[in-house]
Amino acid sequence: MSWSLKNLFIIHQRGATPPRLQNRSLYQQKWQAKKDTRAYHGAQLNERQFKNVFEPRLPASNTRVSWEDKDRKLPPAAVLTYACLERRLDFIIFRSCFASSIWTARQMVLSGKVKVNDIKLANPSHMAKDGDIISVNPKAIRFLDKPDPSQPGIFKPVPFMQPFLFIPDYLEVNFNTCSTVYLRAPMLRPGKSEIPSPFPPEFHSLAYEFYVGLKKRKKKKGPVESRHYIPRNNL
Numbered sequence: 001m002s003w004s005l006k007n008l009f010i011i012h013q014r015g016a017t018p019p020r021l022q023n024r025s026l027y028q029q030k031w032q033a034k035k036d037t038r039a040y041h042g043a044q045l046n047e048r049q050f051k052n053v054f055e056p057r058l059p060a061s062n063t064r065v066s067w068e069d070k071d072r073k074l075p076p077a078a079v080l081t082y083a084c085l086e087r088r089l090d091f092i093i094f095r096s097c098f099a100s101s102i103w104t105a106r107q108m109v110l111s112g113k114v115k116v117n118d119i120k121l122a123n124p125s126h127m128a129k130d131g132d133i134i135s136v137n138p139k140a141i142r143f144l145d146k147p148d149p150s151q152p153g154i155f156k157p158v159p160f161m162q163p164f165l166f167i168p169d170y171l172e173v174n175f176n177t178c179s180t181v182y183l184r185a186p187m188l189r190p191g192k193s194e195i196p197s198p199f200p201p202e203f204h205s206l207a208y209e210f211y212v213g214l215k216k217r218k219k220k221k222g223p224v225e226s227r228h229y230i231p232r233n234n235l
Contacts, residue, residue, distance in 0.1 A: 001040065001094060002101035003161045011040075011198045030213075033206035037199055041082040044090075044102055049125075055084045056212050059185040078205035079193040083186045086170070086195065089114060089134065090124040096173045096180040097165060098136045100143070100158060113140035128182040135179035144178070168194050 001007075024032070042050055058080045085091055093105035093114060108114055109124040115135045116126065128134065138144055143161075145154045155175060167173050169189075172181040186194040197204065 001043065002103070003158060003164050004101070005160050008160050030206045030210035033199075033203045034210045037082070037197070037203060037207045040198060041195075042085045042091075042102075044106060045085075050085075051211070051214065053084045053127075054211050058208075059083055059187060074188050074190055075193050076201045076205055077188065078208040079197070079201050080186060080188065080195060081204050081208040081211070082197075083195060086168075086186050087127040087182070088124065089116065089121065089126045089128065092128060092134055092171065092180060092182060093136060095168055095171055096134075096136075097167070098141055098178065098180075100161070108136065108140050111140070113137040130182065130184050132182045133179055134182065135177065138178045141178065166196070168196075170194060 038047075038050065058077045086095070089109050090102055090105040093099050093108060094102045099105035099108060106124045109126075110122055112120055112122050113136060114121060116128065117133055118135075143156050143158045145156050168186065170182070170184050170186050172183055174180070188194075193201075
């Protein structure tokens with residue numbers, strides 16, 4: 001998740017040539033889909049961190065289709081596999097176009113340049129709630145030109161930023177105050193998903209089945225019994 005030229009080229013290549021899943025077992029297909037989608041969604045997290053926040057129940061139960069969109073089909077609910085990450089503070093900063101990459105957004109949070117409801121937080125993994133206001137120090141935004149402190153800043157274009165200049169519907173961004181409001185969790189829309197991804201919905205479905213299978217196997221094992229060490233002197 002970056003505005004760099006290399007990342008844009010990789011996304012273009014993946015969109016032009018779909019992943020090959022022929023002559024592979026079902027588990028190999030799921031693992032390959034998990035590997036590729038995780039490299040784009042939350043690459044700064046390791047597998048243990050993502051498994052702790054993964055939610056098998058996807059936020060697609062409140063989806064409503066208007067009369068104008070009745071002929072447009074909803075995408076599979078599995079495209080929201082990584083919706084749990086969109087509540088993270090570093091993700092919100094990146095989706096709001098305040099940072100050129102997810103790693104830059106993470107560094108902004110760690111350096112104390114981000115506030116949540118006027119409270120400074122230095123935790124990139126903080127999960128925002130519906131209605132939270134996230135504000136960023138204008139001095140931390142490198143492509144913000146502010147010649148006069150009494151006037152709002154002017155955004156200067158950065159090379160290769162145009163394909164990423166969009167604001168998701170679940171965010172309300174104010175560029176004059178460098179703040180954004182997290183409205184709700186991402187949802188499905190007729191003909192599209194609110195979470196951008198260079199991979200097809202079928203790939204997300206395989207990745208979702210992979211992580212759901214891990215959750216089921218973990219529940220079957222149950223809690224691990226604690227074993228107390230008995231000193232040899234007491235035997």
